[in-house]
Amino acid sequence: MNIKKLIEQKGISQIQLASELGVSDASISKWVNWGFPIPLKHIQKVAEILNCDVEVLKKSKSGGHK
Numbered sequence: 001m002n003i004k005k006l007i008e009q010k011g012i013s014q015i016q017l018a019s020e021l022g023v024s025d026a027s028i029s030k031w032v033n034w035g036f037p038i039p040l041k042h043i044q045k046v047a048e049i050l051n052c053d054v055e056v057l058k059k060s061k062s063g064g065h066k
Contacts, residue, residue, distance in 0.1 A: 002060045004032045006050040020049055 007017060014028040021028075021042055030036040038046055038057055047054045 001052075001056060002032075003038070003046075003050075003057065006052055006056075006060075007032065010050050012049075017046070017049060021045055 007014060014032060015025045018025040018028045023042065031038050043054055043057055047057055050057075
């Protein structure tokens with residue numbers, strides 16, 4: 001599953017996720033739309049917010065540290 005689907009399932013916007021993480025919405029867009037890896041310093045918090053395992057984010061086609 002990719003990060004975009006996880007965000008949709010959680011029912012939050014990319015802007016809300018960015019706000020909770022303290023990053024720009026452009027950063028979230030890079031992870032979601034362009035497949036940039038989620039930096040390791042943020043991946044645990046993203047997993048907590050989206051209620052998923054870190055490994056899911058690491059294996060995601062859009063997002064996740066490669």
